[in-house]
Amino acid sequence: MSKIAVIYCSKTGFSARYARWVARDLHADLYRYKTVDTALLAPYQVIIYGAGFYAGKLKGARWFMRTVRPLSSAHIIVFATGSMPHVHPRDLQREWDMSFRRSEQEQIHLFYLPGGMNYTRLSLPSQFLMHLYRFYMLHSPKTRSDTRKLMRRLNHSVDYTDRKAIKPILTEAQKKRTPV
Numbered sequence: 001m002s003k004i005a006v007i008y009c010s011k012t013g014f015s016a017r018y019a020r021w022v023a024r025d026l027h028a029d030l031y032r033y034k035t036v037d038t039a040l041l042a043p044y045q046v047i048i049y050g051a052g053f054y055a056g057k058l059k060g061a062r063w064f065m066r067t068v069r070p071l072s073s074a075h076i077i078v079f080a081t082g083s084m085p086h087v088h089p090r091d092l093q094r095e096w097d098m099s100f101r102r103s104e105q106e107q108i109h110l111f112y113l114p115g116g117m118n119y120t121r122l123s124l125p126s127q128f129l130m131h132l133y134r135f136y137m138l139h140s141p142k143t144r145s146d147t148r149k150l151m152r153r154l155n156h157s158v159d160y161t162d163r164k165a166i167k168p169i170l171t172e173a174q175k176k177r178t179p180v
C-alpha cells in the first residue's frame with residue numbers, strides 16, 4: 001500500500017469535507033494547510049492537496065508547489081472546489097493557469113469538485129469580495145450564459161458537494177503502487 005497524505009486549505013468547509021472523504025477512503029493521513037513541510041511529506045508516495053478557488057486562483061497553490069517541488073518521485077494530485085456544480089473546461093483551464101505554471105500542470109493531476117457557497121462562514125470582507133466577484137461575473141461580456149445563470153443563484157448559500165465526485169481522485173491515487 002502507498003503511503004498517502006491529504007492536505008487541505010478550507011475557509012468555509014467545502015474542501016475540508018472532500019479532504020476528509022478522500023482521506024477516509026484511501027486510509028490516508030490528513031493535514032491542514034501549512035501544518036506540514038517538505039521533510040514531513042518526504043515519506044509519502046502520494047500527496048493530495050485540496051482547496052477552494054478564490055478570485056480565479058487556487059488558495060495556497062504557491063505554498064503547496066514550493067513544499068512538494070523537491071519531492072520529485074511523489075505522485076501529486078490537486079483538487080479545487082468552487083462555487084459552481086460544473087465549470088466549462090476553458091474557464092477551468094484559466095483558473096488552473098492562474099494557479100500553476102504550465103510546466104507544473106504537466107507534473108500534477110488536477111481535478112475540479114463541486115463546492116458551493118457558505119455565506120454564514122465568511123467574514124464580512126470576504127462576503128464583500130464575493131459580491132464584487134459575482135457582480136463582475138454577471139456583467140462581464142466574457143461570462144458564458146450558463147455560468148451567468150449559475151452565478152445568479154449565488155445570492156444565497158448553496159451546497160453542491162457530492163461524495164461520489166471524489167471517485168476519479170481515488171482512482172488516480174490508487175494508480176501509484178509501491179514496488180514489491
Ligand SMILES: Cc1cc2nc3c(=O)[nH]c(=O)nc-3n(C[C@H](O)[C@H](O)[C@H](O)COP(=O)(O)O)c2cc1C
Pocket residue numbers: 009010011012013014015016051052053054055056057081082083084114115116117118122126127129130133
Ligand atoms: C471572495 C471569494 C471569491 C471566490 N472566487 C471564486 C472563483 O474565482 N471561482 C470559483 O469557482 N469559486 C469562487 N469562490 C467560491 C469558493 O471557491 C467556494 O465556495 C469553495 O468551495 C470554497 O472552498 P472552501 O470552503 O474549502 O474554502 C469564491 C468565494 C469567495 C468568498
